[in-house]
Amino acid sequence: xxxxxxxxxxxxxxxxxxxxxxxxxxxxxxxxxxxxxxxxxxxxxxxxxxxxxxxxxxxxxxxxxxxxxxxxxxxxxxxxxxxxxxxxxxxxxxxxxxxxxxxxxxxxxxxxxxxxxxxxxxxxxxxxxxxxxxxxxxxxxxxxxxxxxxxxxxxxxxxxxxxxxxxxxxxxxxxxxxxxxxxxxxxxxxxxxxxxxxxxxxxxxxxxxxxxx
Amino acid sequence: xxxxxxxxxxxxxxxxxxxxxxxxxxxxxxxxxxxxxxxxxxxxxxxxxxxxxxxxxxxxxxxxxxxxxxxxxxxxxxxxxxxxxxxxxxxxxxxxxxxxxxxxxxxxxxxxxxxxxxxxxxxxxxxxxxxxxxxxxxxxxxxxxxxxxxxxxxxxxxxxxxxxxxxxxxxxxxxxxxxxxxxxxxxxxxxxxxxxxxxxxxxxxxxxxxxxxxxxxxxxxxxxxxxxxxxxxxxxxxxxxxxxxxxxx
Numbered sequence: 001x002x003x004x005x006x007x008x009x010x011x012x013x014x015x016x017x018x019x020x021x022x023x024x025x026x027x028x029x030x031x032x033x034x035x036x037x038x039x040x041x042x043x044x045x046x047x048x049x050x051x052x053x054x055x056x057x058x059x060x061x062x063x064x065x066x067x068x069x070x071x072x073x074x075x076x077x078x079x080x081x082x083x084x085x086x087x088x089x090x091x092x093x094x095x096x097x098x099x100x101x102x103x104x105x106x107x108x109x110x111x112x113x114x115x116x117x118x119x120x121x122x123x124x125x126x127x128x129x130x131x132x133x134x135x136x137x138x139x140x141x142x143x144x145x146x147x148x149x150x151x152x153x154x155x156x157x158x159x160x161x162x163x164x165x166x167x168x169x170x171x172x173x174x175x176x177x178x179x180x181x182x183x184x185x186x187x188x189x190x191x192x193x194x195x196x197x198x199x200x201x202x203x204x205x206x207x208x209x210x211x212x213x
Numbered sequence: 214x215x216x217x218x219x220x221x222x223x224x225x226x227x228x229x230x231x232x233x234x235x236x237x238x239x240x241x242x243x244x245x246x247x248x249x250x251x252x253x254x255x256x257x258x259x260x261x262x263x264x265x266x267x268x269x270x271x272x273x274x275x276x277x278x279x280x281x282x283x284x285x286x287x288x289x290x291x292x293x294x295x296x297x298x299x300x301x302x303x304x305x306x307x308x309x310x311x312x313x314x315x316x317x318x319x320x321x322x323x324x325x326x327x328x329x330x331x332x333x334x335x336x337x338x339x340x341x342x343x344x345x346x347x348x349x350x351x352x353x354x355x356x357x358x359x360x361x362x363x364x365x366x367x368x369x370x371x372x373x374x375x376x377x378x379x380x381x382x383x384x385x386x387x388x389x390x391x392x393x394x395x396x397x398x399x400x401x402x403x404x405x406x407x408x409x410x411x412x413x414x415x416x417x418x419x420x421x422x423x424x425x426x427x428x429x430x431x432x433x434x435x436x437x438x439x440x441x442x443x444x445x446x447x448x449x450x451x452x453x454x455x456x457x458x459x460x461x462x
Contacts, residue, residue: 044314047277049277050277080460081429122330124330131260160368212279
């Protein structure tokens with residue numbers, strides 16, 4: 001008995017469900033409005049990306065106790081998004097005479113070769129303040145101010161010194177592919193040239209020119 | 214005026230090849246934008262002013278892309294930057310749908326190159342490193358790794374090849390396991406210990422966590438065991454802790 005009732009229910013349900021399907025088949029618009037199931041081929045637009053930035057810089061670097069000397073080098077940056085970029089940098093400078101060497105009058109602490117300092121670093125930067133700089137009435141130059149920090153290595157006096165660097169920079173773009181950069185960095189490392197381990201802060205200020213490609 | 218703009222519109226659509234205005238370079242790709250309007254900025258960033266809007270169906274030329282922004286120019290010479298996201302529906306003058314490439318970590322099918330920097334502790338020495346990885350599948354990637362560590366008593370360099378397995382790539386914080394091999398070059402600081410540089414083959418095992426904080430930017434933390442097969446009596450084990458980031462290129 002119960003099975004029979006169920007059969008009727010199921011049959012009724014089947015008819016009800018089938019009804020809309022039939023209605024669709026009879027639909028006079030069926031032929032006109034048919035789902036377009038054709039597979040669309042989407043081609044990639046032919047466009048050149050310019051996420052890399054190659055720069056050269058020159059400036060002044062002060063190495064604690066060894067005076068200020070010219071610094072120059074280069075960097076390669078990859079722009080991750082409008083806010084962040086990562087950069088590999090290289091630079092070199094020379095150490096001057098330390099006050100200890102000058103005052104004591106003793107033999108120089110380092111040879112000329114040992115006074116040459118090379119450093120490189122891996123850094124991450126945040127474009128904090130994008131905007132425009134205005135030059136007279138005529139030019140509005142795109143710009144941004146960035147905070148940058150990273151780790152690296154400084155080698156001088158036949159030793160490697162693990163170096164943290166952090167700083168701030170400004171970038172001005174006279175054209176989309178060209179930028180002028182101003183950077184101030186603090187390079188922090190420890191050395192024990194004077195007998196005991198000391199942490200030194202070594203500041204550099206540099207002007208750079210970079211090209212996007 | 215209206216007639217003029219209509220004729221230019223129809224002229225551009227009717228002819229198979231769109232006429233390039235003089236200021237447009239020949240290799241620029243012309244597209245029409247299927248969006249109510251698209252803001253045009255003076256620079257590639259949200260902070261720059263909007264100075265123009267593109268209309269639906271207007272033909273623009275794609276000049277170049279920087280990060281998530283595309284430089285476009287219009288027939289009348291308005292040149293500026295638009296978001297890639299606003300150019301989701303673009304068509305060639307022949308009506309062919311086009312797409313602008315955007316790398317996304319959520320697209321697990323895409324095989325991508327990853328570049329990362331790390332900072333860490335290599336058995337007491339400070340270390341920094343570069344990784345270049347390639348994702349073969351959602352779960353499996355290969356990686357080339359170079360690290361330099363500077364310590365009080367010795368400096369070392371390591372160069373490795375590793376395979377990374379991510380069992381749950383869709384998790385917000387996704388763990389990975391690593392197996393690799395390479396060489397470790399150790400140079401003791403000459404002033405303290407008078408020994409020669411050593412070069413040892415190393416076996417690498419590791420475990421790490423990766424989390425994406427932007428579409429192409431992931432943070433990672435890792436602990437690795439370097440098992441050095443030395444020519445001395447005992448092999449040496451070094452534990453390395455690392456923090457870093459990866460970028461999908």
